Amino acid sequence: xxxxxxxxxxxxxxxxxxxxxxxxxxxxxxxxxxxxxxxxxxxxxxxxxxxxxxxxxxxxxxxxxxxxxxxxxxxxxxxxxxxxxxxxxxxxxxxxxxxxxxxxxxxxxxxxxxxxxxxxxxxxxxxxxxxxxxxxxxxxxxxxxxxxxxxxxxxxxxxxxxxxxxxxxxxxxxxxxxxxxxxxxxxxxxxxxxxxxxxxxxxxxxxxxxxxxxxxxxxxxxxxxxxxxxxxxxxxxxxxxxxxxxxxxxxxxxxxxxxxxxxxxxxxxxxxxxxxxxxxxxxxxxxxxxxxxxxxxxxxxxxxxxxxxxxxxxxxxxxxxxxxxxxxxxxxxxxxxxxxxxxxxxxxxxx
Ligand code: NDP
Ligand code: ZN
Numbered sequence: 001x002x003x004x005x006x007x008x009x010x011x012x013x014x015x016x017x018x019x020x021x022x023x024x025x026x027x028x029x030x031x032x033x034x035x036x037x038x039x040x041x042x043x044x045x046x047x048x049x050x051x052x053x054x055x056x057x058x059x060x061x062x063x064x065x066x067x068x069x070x071x072x073x074x075x076x077x078x079x080x081x082x083x084x085x086x087x088x089x090x091x092x093x094x095x096x097x098x099x100x101x102x103x104x105x106x107x108x109x110x111x112x113x114x115x116x117x118x119x120x121x122x123x124x125x126x127x128x129x130x131x132x133x134x135x136x137x138x139x140x141x142x143x144x145x146x147x148x149x150x151x152x153x154x155x156x157x158x159x160x161x162x163x164x165x166x167x168x169x170x171x172x173x174x175x176x177x178x179x180x181x182x183x184x185x186x187x188x189x190x191x192x193x194x195x196x197x198x199x200x201x202x203x204x205x206x207x208x209x210x211x212x213x214x215x216x217x218x219x220x221x222x223x224x225x226x227x228x229x230x231x232x233x234x235x236x237x238x239x240x241x242x243x244x245x246x247x248x249x250x251x252x253x254x255x256x257x258x259x260x261x262x263x264x265x266x267x268x269x270x271x272x273x274x275x276x277x278x279x280x281x282x283x284x285x286x287x288x289x290x291x292x293x294x295x296x297x298x299x300x301x302x303x304x305x306x307x308x309x310x311x312x313x314x315x316x317x318x319x320x321x322x323x324x325x326x327x328x329x330x331x332x333x334x335x336x337x338x339x340x341x342x343x344x345x346x347x348x349x350x351x
Contacts, residue, residue: 003056003121004330006040006113009047012334015054020117020125024071027129029063029083031119033142033350035320036060036334037085037150038176040113042269045338049114057334058120059085059112060149062142065133072129080136082306083119085150086110086297087132101294109297120330134302137310143348144309144317147177151346152305152316154265154295155181158240159189161263161291166190169236171227171255173197174243175207175215177319177346178265182240184314187211191238195230197223198243200342206318218244227255236260246271249290254280256288264292322347 005015022028040057042048065079075081088100088109101109111127112118126132136145155178164170170191172182175198183196187210196212198204204215216226227236235257241248241264252262254277268274281288308314321344324333333347 001122003117004058004334005054005056005120006044006052008053009051010045012044012057012331015056017054017056017117017121019123022067022069022125024069025128025130026069027065027072027075027126027133028067028123029061029081029126030066030123031061031063031351032080033062033146033348034058034060034119034330035146035149035346035348036330036337038178038337039267040334041338042267043113046269048267048269055113056117056121056124057113058118059110060146060151061119061124062136062145062149063119066123068129074130075133081133082136082145082148082302083126084132084134084153084297084299084302085112086295087112087127088297090128090131090298100298101296107294110294131299132297134299134306137306140306140309141317142350143320143323144315145306146348147181147316147319147346148302148305148309150295151177151319152181152314153297153301154178155183155242156185156305157293157295158182158242158263158265159185161261161265161293162186162238162240163261163263164189164191164238167192168238169193169231170238170240171195171197171236172207172212172240172242173223173248173252174241174266175203176243179240179242180206180210180319180345181316182242182265183207183212184210186238186240188313193231193236195227195236202321202343203345206345209318224251224254239263241266246274250275250277253277253288258282259287261289261291264290265295319346320348321345324349327351
């Protein structure tokens with residue numbers, strides 16, 4: 001089979017590989033629609049998780065099941081499915097402890113385009129199929145469904161990690177597709193003032209539609225000063241970080257109220273240390289919390305998020321700004337994600 005792969009750090013291309021084999025609990029799926037992720041960009045061009053050779057990229061796919069193992073109960077060949085980007089081993093001790101994304105070790109629930117071939121191949125392997133696939137709801141737009149793999153669960157996890165509650169003043173730093181879903185989640189959870197930080201015009205406009213009350217740009221000066229001015233020097237209760245760099249947590253702590261919570265889902269592709277400002281950290285006594293995480297993955301979460309789409313609560317399909325048809329557009333769509341032209345939020349490739 002052919003697949004679009006990371007050849008080594010900084011280099012991508014088409015390769016030929018054996019079709020993956022199916023174990024008793026697994027499924028083999030062929031993609032129907034896929035989307036590249038900013039994480040693929042960190043992985044290939046920043047070498048953020050170390051070198052990988054001839055590893056097929058991609059972890060966001062809606063697909064059709066072509067084979068299932070003998071112990072798979074709820075899926076069969078021909079089923080159309082949403083595949084979670086994070087596919088934990090649900091029987092692991094880490095999953096039982098409440099951290100399925102770290103099943104088998106740090107970040108090890110993230111298998112596609114990390115420890116094994118991803119979804120940009122003609123076929124791909126899904127471990128623990130009953131736990132990691134979700135049935136594609138009848139009639140659901142493929143673009144919206146593809147956002148259930150990663151963008152929606154990650155943005156929503158940001159709001160969970162930040163513990164957004166009714167009436168909280170919230171700042172979402174970074175409003176690419178992940179942060180935009182963070183905005184939508186914070187609005188659903190009852191945020192009051194909801195500030196969104198980004199610079200691309202279409203992202204700012206969509207942030208407003210998903211519930212942001214104000215947008216600010218990090219290109220217009222220090223975001224801490226901007227937020228402190230907007231909040232009359234009070235700061236915000238909760239912060240979701242879905243963009244920026246190693247300095248962003250420093251900024252977040254400065255604009256957070258004592259007792260506040262930061263939920264960060266940002267993938268820090270470079271830089272060695274995250275700094276914490278001592279004074280704004282209450283000299284170590286501020287009760288400010290930093291929760292950071294990889295999204296949890298799994299079927300129940302995918303089904304619940306898909307229900308939010310079916311019931312009209314959120315439409316993540318609005319993130320899709322570029323639609324392509326045909327496997328051959330994989331490279332073009334990944335390059336869009338890398339170069340981030342002003343009109344891009346998220347591309348989709350329908351196979
Ligand atoms: P994008 O690159 O599309 O968006 C990043 C956002 O951050 C943009 O709004 C950008 O603004 C903004 N930004 C850039 N630099 C700064 C800065 N210095 N200060 C403040 N804001 C800044 O990324 P995605 O939405 O696709 O992904 C966001 C992050 O989430 C990535 O790091 C990705 O790898 C990670 N991720 C994490 C997952 C998890 O499970 N934890 C899963 C999936 C993704 P501008 O408008 O100028 O572009
Ligand atoms: Zn991703």
